Amino acid sequence: MWNKVLMSTAAALVGLSHAAHAQTTPQSITVAYYGGNWGEAFDACVAQPFTKATGIKVVAEIGNSTTTLSKLQQQTGEAVIDVAYMDGGISEIAEAAGVLAPIDLEKLSNAAALQPQAIYKNGDHAFAVSAGYYSLGLIYNTSEVSDVPQSWEELWNESYAGAVAIPSPNNSAGVPFVIFLAGAFGDKSETMDATFAKLKALDTGLLYDTSGAASNAFQSNEVVIGAHFNVGAWDLIDAGLPIGFTVPKEGVWATDARMHIVKGTKNADAAAEFIDTALTAEAASCLAERLYLGPAVTGVTLSPDVEKKLPWGAGGSIESLHLFDWSDVNTKRPAVTDRWNREIAN
Amino acid sequence: MFTSRLTLLWLLALPLCVFTAFFLIPLGVVFVASLTTQDGQFTLSQYGRVLLDGYHWQVIAVTFRLAILSTIICIVLGYPLAWYLVRIVKWRSWRRACVIMLILPLFTSNIVRSFGWMVLLGRTGLVNDALLGAGLIERPIRFLGTETGILIGLVYILLPFTVLTIGNALARVEPSLEHASRDLGAGPLRTFCSITFPLTMHGVMAGGIIVFSMAISAYVTPALLSGGKVTVLAMLAFQQYSTVFDFNYGGALSITLLTFTMALIGISSWMTRIGVHEKKGN
Structure with a gap:
C-alpha cells in the first residue's frame, strides 16, 4: 500500500517538474527575419544550429524591417514574435516606439566578441546587437x-x-x-x-x-x-x-541587420540564447559566406575570396565604413x- | 414576408461583415488619421499641406492625365477588338481561344507583367533594338522613366476589362434594330453612330469606369515603369506610409485621391445620363 502511495507521489512530482520545465523551456520561439536568400541564410546559419543545441524550434515570421516593425506595433501587450531582425534606422524607430526589451549583454556568453560599434545603446541599456554589415x-x-x-x-x-x-x-x-x-x-x-x-x-x-x-x-x-x-x-x-x-x-x-528582443516576450531566456547563437564565430562566418555580410564579431576567419566581397572590400575593415x-x-x-x-x- | 426578410438579413450578414472589417474600418482609420495630428488632435492642416502646394497639384495632374489617357486608349482599342470577337469571328472555338488569350494575362501578377514591359521597353530592350535595327531611330528612345512607358504598361494591363464589358454590350444589341436602320436608308456609319454605339454606351461606360478607377489607383505598374522618375499620387501616399512613417500626411494624400476619383466618376456618369435623356427627349 505505502509503496503504491510513494510511487504515485513520485510520479506526480515527476509530472509537476516536467510541467515546470515546459514553462521555462518553450517548444518553439518566433523569430522575425527577411525573406528570400537572406531568410534561407539566417535559417541555415543561426536557426538550425540553435535548434540543434537547445531543442527549441524556430518559427520564422517572414517580412522586411518595416513590416516587422508594424507587426511589433500591432502586438504590444501580447507578443507573438520573440526575436526580431530589423535594419539600422528601423531599429532606432522601434526603440523609440517602445516595442523592444533591453538585451542583457552579461547573460550572453558570446557578447564579449562583439565589435564596440555593433552594440546599440539607449541610455544605459542595449536595445540591439548587429547581425552583420552590408x-x-x-x-x-x-x-x-x-x-x-x-x-x-x-x-x-x-x-x-x-x-x-x-x-x-x-x-x-x-x-x-x-x-x-x-x-x-x-x-x-x-x-x-x-x-x-x-x-x-x-x-x-x-x-x-x-x-x-x-x-x-x-x-x-x-x-x-x-x-x-x-x-x-x-x-x-x-x-x-x-x-x-x-x-x-x-x-x-x-549599415547592418540587427537583432532585437521583443518587449513582452514570454520566452526571454530562449530569445537571448538565440541571439547568443547568432554571435558565434561559426554563425558569423556562415552568414559572411552566404550573404557577404561583414561579421560584427571578432575571431572570424574567412577565405580571401569571401574577404574581398565583404562590405569594406579587400583589405578593409569595419573602421573603413561610414556608419x-x-x-x-x-x-x-x-x-x-x-x-x-x-x-x-x- | 418576415421569413424572407430574415433570410435576406442572414444572406447579407457575411458580406456586410467582410465589407465592414476589410473596407470600411481601414478606410475609416485612414480618414481619421488624415484629420489628426501625430498627437491625436483634430486638424485640417494635412489637407492644407496637400491642397495648397503646387507640387501636389502637379502630381495630381500627372495621375489624372495617365488615368484619363489609359481610359480613352483602352476604349478606342477595346471597341474594335470587342467588335471583332462578337461580330466578325464566326468560328466558336477561335472566339473562345481569343477570349482565353485576352483573360490569361489577368492570372499573372501585375509585378511580373510590369517586369516584362521593363525588358521590352528598356534602353537595350526588344522595342528599341527593333527600331534601331530597322534604321528608324539613331539612338534608343527612352520609354522607362517616362509617362509614355507607364501608359503602355497600364493600357496593356487594363485593356481586357474594356473588351469584356463592351463585348458583352455588343452581344446584347438586337440585330433587328440595326436592320431597321439600314432598311430606312441609313448607311453603315450612320447606323453605328445612331443605333449601335448608343446601345453599347453602358458597356463603354462600365469598362471606362473600371479602367479609370484601376489606373488612377495603380501603384505597381507606375512604380516599376517610372524608374522612380515620374510620381503618381498612389506612390506618394505609399512612400509616406512605408518610409517616412507620416500616416497623417499619407492619409490626407489617400483621401484626396479618393475624393477626386469619386468626383470625376460622378461627373462622367451624370454627363452620360444627361446625354441619354437628351437623346430620349429628341
Whole structure:
C-alpha cells in the first residue's frame, strides 16, 4: 500500500517538474527575419544550429524591417514574435516606439566578441546587437566601363549619361546615400543645396525602390554604373555577369541587420540564447559566406575570396565604413524625401 | 414576408461583415488619421499641406492625365477588338481561344507583367533594338522613366476589362434594330453612330469606369515603369506610409485621391445620363 502511495507521489512530482520545465523551456520561439536568400541564410546559419543545441524550434515570421516593425506595433501587450531582425534606422524607430526589451549583454556568453560599434545603446541599456554589415558601394558594367572607377564622381561622367542607377528615398539606403554624398563632396550645409544641385544634374536611368530592381537593371544592361549593395552586386558577379564592385576613395556608406528582443516576450531566456547563437564565430562566418555580410564579431576567419566581397572590400575593415547616426538620418528623412520628390523624381 | 426578410438579413450578414472589417474600418482609420495630428488632435492642416502646394497639384495632374489617357486608349482599342470577337469571328472555338488569350494575362501578377514591359521597353530592350535595327531611330528612345512607358504598361494591363464589358454590350444589341436602320436608308456609319454605339454606351461606360478607377489607383505598374522618375499620387501616399512613417500626411494624400476619383466618376456618369435623356427627349 505505502509503496503504491510513494510511487504515485513520485510520479506526480515527476509530472509537476516536467510541467515546470515546459514553462521555462518553450517548444518553439518566433523569430522575425527577411525573406528570400537572406531568410534561407539566417535559417541555415543561426536557426538550425540553435535548434540543434537547445531543442527549441524556430518559427520564422517572414517580412522586411518595416513590416516587422508594424507587426511589433500591432502586438504590444501580447507578443507573438520573440526575436526580431530589423535594419539600422528601423531599429532606432522601434526603440523609440517602445516595442523592444533591453538585451542583457552579461547573460550572453558570446557578447564579449562583439565589435564596440555593433552594440546599440539607449541610455544605459542595449536595445540591439548587429547581425552583420552590408554596404552601398559602386557597381559598374565591366564591358562598358573599362577602368575601375576610383571616385563617386565617375557617376557624372558624360559617357554614362542616362545609364546611372542610384537608390531613391523609398529604399532604406536612399536618404543616407544623399547624406553620404554630401559628406563625400564636402557639402557641410544643413540643407545640402550643393548636393541636391549635383544630383539634379545627374542623368539617371533608374532611381530604384528595391535592391531587386537595381539588380534587374544591371542584368538587362539598362544601366551601367551606380550605387548598389555589396550583397546584390556580388550575387550578379557570382552569376557570371560582366559586373564589377568597388569601394571608391571616398569610402562607402554602410549599415547592418540587427537583432532585437521583443518587449513582452514570454520566452526571454530562449530569445537571448538565440541571439547568443547568432554571435558565434561559426554563425558569423556562415552568414559572411552566404550573404557577404561583414561579421560584427571578432575571431572570424574567412577565405580571401569571401574577404574581398565583404562590405569594406579587400583589405578593409569595419573602421573603413561610414556608419551613420540613424537618429540624425531619421530626423532629416522627411525633408530629404520631400526635396527629392520635388527636385529629382520629377 | 418576415421569413424572407430574415433570410435576406442572414444572406447579407457575411458580406456586410467582410465589407465592414476589410473596407470600411481601414478606410475609416485612414480618414481619421488624415484629420489628426501625430498627437491625436483634430486638424485640417494635412489637407492644407496637400491642397495648397503646387507640387501636389502637379502630381495630381500627372495621375489624372495617365488615368484619363489609359481610359480613352483602352476604349478606342477595346471597341474594335470587342467588335471583332462578337461580330466578325464566326468560328466558336477561335472566339473562345481569343477570349482565353485576352483573360490569361489577368492570372499573372501585375509585378511580373510590369517586369516584362521593363525588358521590352528598356534602353537595350526588344522595342528599341527593333527600331534601331530597322534604321528608324539613331539612338534608343527612352520609354522607362517616362509617362509614355507607364501608359503602355497600364493600357496593356487594363485593356481586357474594356473588351469584356463592351463585348458583352455588343452581344446584347438586337440585330433587328440595326436592320431597321439600314432598311430606312441609313448607311453603315450612320447606323453605328445612331443605333449601335448608343446601345453599347453602358458597356463603354462600365469598362471606362473600371479602367479609370484601376489606373488612377495603380501603384505597381507606375512604380516599376517610372524608374522612380515620374510620381503618381498612389506612390506618394505609399512612400509616406512605408518610409517616412507620416500616416497623417499619407492619409490626407489617400483621401484626396479618393475624393477626386469619386468626383470625376460622378461627373462622367451624370454627363452620360444627361446625354441619354437628351437623346430620349429628341
